Every structure is written in structure tokens, then in C-alpha cells.
Amino acid sequence: MSASLKSEIRHDWTAEEVRHLLELPFNDLLFQAQAVHRAHFNPNEVQVSTLLSIKTGACPEDCKYCPQSGHYNTGLEKEKLLEIEKVVGEARQARESGATRFCMGAAWRNPNAKNMPYVLEMVKQVKDLGLETCMTLGMLTADQAEALAGAGLDYYNHNLDTSENFYGQIITTRTYADRLETLQNVRDAGMKVCCGGILGMGESELDRAELLCQLANLPEHPESIPINMLVRVEGTPLENEEELEPFEFIRMIAVARIMMPRSHVRLSAGRENMNEQMQALCFFAGANSIFYGEKLLTTPNPETNRDMRLFAKLGIRPEQRQQCQDEDLQEQALLQAVEVKRREAEMFYDAADER
Ligand code: SF4
Numbered sequence: 143m144s145a146s147l148k149s150e151i152r153h154d155w156t157a158e159e160v161r162h163l164l165e166l167p168f169n170d171l172l173f174q175a176q177a178v179h180r181a182h183f184n185p186n187e188v189q190v191s192t193l194l195s196i197k198t199g200a201c202p203e204d205c206k207y208c209p210q211s212g213h214y215n216t217g218l219e220k221e222k223l224l225e226i227e228k229v230v231g232e233a234r235q236a237r238e239s240g241a242t243r244f245c246m247g248a249a250w251r252n253p254n255a256k257n258m259p260y261v262l263e264m265v266k267q268v269k270d271l272g273l274e275t276c277m278t279l280g281m282l283t284a285d286q287a288e289a290l291a292g293a294g295l296d297y298y299n300h301n302l303d304t305s306e307n308f309y310g311q312i313i314t315t316r317t318y319a320d321r322l323e324t325l326q327n328v329r330d331a332g333m334k335v336c337c338g339g340i341l342g343m344g345e346s347e348l349d350r351a352e353l354l355c356q357l358a359n360l361p362e363h364p365e366s367i368p369i370n371m372l373v374r375v376e377g378t379p380l381e382n383e384e385e386l387e388p389f390e391f392i393r394m395i396a397v398a399r400i401m402m403p404r405s406h407v408r409l410s411a412g413r414e415n416m417n418e419q420m421q422a423l424c425f426f427a428g429a430n431s432i433f434y435g436e437k438l439l440t441t442p443n444p445e446t447n448r449d450m451r452l453f454a455k456l457g458i459r460p461e462q463r464q465q466c467q468d469e470d471l472q473e474q475a476l477l478q479a480v481e482v483k484r485r486e487a488e489m490f491y492d493a494a495d496e497r
Pocket residue numbers: 201202203204205208209210211212248249250251280
């Protein structure tokens with residue numbers, strides 16, 4: 143691999159350049175993305191996180207894609223903030239099934255003064271299990287970001303969702319500038335940033351290019367970049383949105399990989415609607431992180447054993463975090479799961495599961 147591919151970390155992308163990449167012949171684009179990927183990551187490893195909704199529904203924001211918004215009637219069962227013991231129990235279980243990062247999401251505009259002490263305690267206790275911690279709680283003030291970092295929060299998720307131009311058609315209750323401010327507060331507090339977007343909401347290719355520019359031109363690239371495919375939930379304003387062409391989605395993964403070569407690109411919501419071949423192409427294009435578990439906040443996620451079976455078919459290993467206290471235990475649990483699935487795949491032909 144050339145040294146230039148490895149060292150090129152840029153923050154001065156233009157939408158024109160990005161569109162040029164998005165429109166490359168598919169094979170050229172994927173070849174380039176895979177070359178960049180190999181210069182920075184083991185191509186046969188995928189980072190695995192588990193996500194838990196710690197407070198569900200009744201969100202005052204009006205994000206048009208979201209079943210948790212109180213503005214839409216999606217039949218979602220609302221839940222108050224979960225008790226700390228319950229969250230820690232779920233985190234322990236996630237660790238035992240091999241997750242290295244535990245992400246906790248609350249459907250809030252922002253955490254309030256009453257909730258903050260609970261949330262901080264959750265972070266401390268989950269961190270004590272030896273897991274990396276991530277939260278998504280809405281907008282954060284500088285003080286809240288400091289407090290979360292002080293409690294041991296490693297990552298904060300706050301998505302830009304789409305381009306600045308298209309944003310107003312998706313969310314009206316907070317601005318793009320609000321989002322950028324939260325991201326800055328998270329960075330200033332010393333936490334890692336998880337920030338990406340959602341594709342297939344009716345945006346143009348230019349909007350997608352501009353989203354990638356926004357992400358790559360931040361002073362530091364987000365360490366984690368979730369690329370979501372819209373899940374068209376009944377009752378939300380986007381329930382009848384036209385489906386995005388899968389190759390457009392794969393192209394976005396590849397271009398994100400090229401533009402932000404050291405970041406983990408996460409195949410996120412919408413994965414349950416992707417067949418194995420599409421997921422494999424996404425991994426080839428540079429996706430190297432997934433959520434693992436039965437639910438992705440409130441939309442279904444492929445069953446964990448299906449993930450393990452796919453990993454076994456592709457020879458992919460779950461990536462281990464660097465200074466994990468229970469590294470051996472976690473690695474063993476996941477490797478065993480992959481091995482069992484590999485043997486099962488050899489022994490059975492499951493016609494019902496062909497997708
Ligand atoms: S995406 Fe987040 S902020 Fe927007 S409605 Fe859903 S839970 Fe609320």
C-alpha cells in the first residue's frame with residue numbers, strides 16, 4: 143500500500159470532489175475504498191457494539207424518520223428512563239455475548255438536570271464492567287458534556303442526519319447549527335464523536351455529498367460514522383418514501399471510507415433489510431462496525447446468530463478493543479459463536495433463512 147494512501151487525512155473536501163467519487167465506476171470505487179481500508183484496518187475485522195434504549199418514545203423533536211417522536215403516532219410503546227440496575231444487567235449480558243461497546247440511547251431533546259445524575263451513574267457502572275461506553279441523549283451543553291466525560295463516557299453519538307440544505311425538510315425543532323454546537327461541546331470535553339447520517343429520506347446525491355463533506359471537514363473526523371438506511375416506519379411522515387437504490391448506499395460507504403480513512407464506518411439502521419450479499423459488499427467497501435443485538439433502539443436488527451453466521455461465511459472476526467479487561471473472555475465468547483455458526487452452516491441447509 144502506498145504511503146500516500148495511508149497518510150492522507152483531509153479536511154478540505156468539496157462537494158464536487160465527493161460527487162466525482164460517488165459517480166466513479168462501481169468497481170473502481172470499491173477497489174479504491176478497499177485499498178484505503180486495508181491501509182488503516184484489518185479488512186477481516188468488524189467492531190461490534192450493542193445498543194440499548196434507556197428511555198423510549200415521547201420525544202419532543204419532530205425528526206420525520208423517527209418512530210420515537212411524540213409528533214407521530216406509530217404505536218410505539220413508551221418507556222420511562224430505565225433503572226440503573228436494569229441497564230447494568232443488559233450491559234453485562236452484552237459483554238458476555240461479546241460486545242466491546244455498550245451504547246445507551248434516550249429519546250430526549252436534551253438531558254435535564256433531574257436526569258443527569260442517573261445517566262452519569264449508568265456510565266460509571268457500565269464502564270466498570272470493562273466496556274467502552276457510548277450515549278446518545280440529544281443536545282448537550284458544554285457542562286453536560288464535561289460531566290459525561292468525567293463519568294467515563296467514551297463516545298457520544300449525535301448525527302447530522304443529512305446535508306445542511308436538506309435538513310429543514312426533515313427536522314424543524316432544532317437547527318443544523320445546534321447539532322454542530324453539541325458536536326463541538328463533545329469534542330471540547332475530550333470525548334470521541336460518533337456522527338453520521340441517514341440515506342433514503344428523499345435527499346439528492348448532492349445532499350449526500352454535502353453530508354460527507356460536513357463530516358470530513360469537521361476539525362477532527364468522527365471516530366465512528368454510522369451510515370443508516372432509512373427504515374420506513376408506519377405512522378412517520380417518511381413511511382412511503384421511495385427506497386434508495388442499494389448501490390447508492392454501498393457507494394456512500396465506500397466514499398466515507400476514502401474520505402475518513404481512520405474512522406470506523408458503521409453499518410447501522412436498515413441493516414435488517416439488507417441481504418447477506420449486500421452486507422458483504424458494504425464490508426468490502428469499508429464498513430467495519432455493526433450493531434449486534436435484537437433491537438436497534440426501536441427498529442429491528444438482524445438476529446445476533448444470523449450476524450455470527452454471516453461473519454463465519456465471510457471469515458470476519460469481531461474486532462477487540464485495545465485495553466479490554468476481559469479481552470480473553472470476550473474474544474473466546476465471540477470466536478466460539480462464530481465457530482458454532484460455521485459448523486452449523488456446514489451441516490444444515492436452512493431454506494427458510496435464505497434471503
Ligand atoms: S431521532 Fe432522536 S431527537 Fe429525533 S425524534 Fe427521534 S429520539 Fe427524538
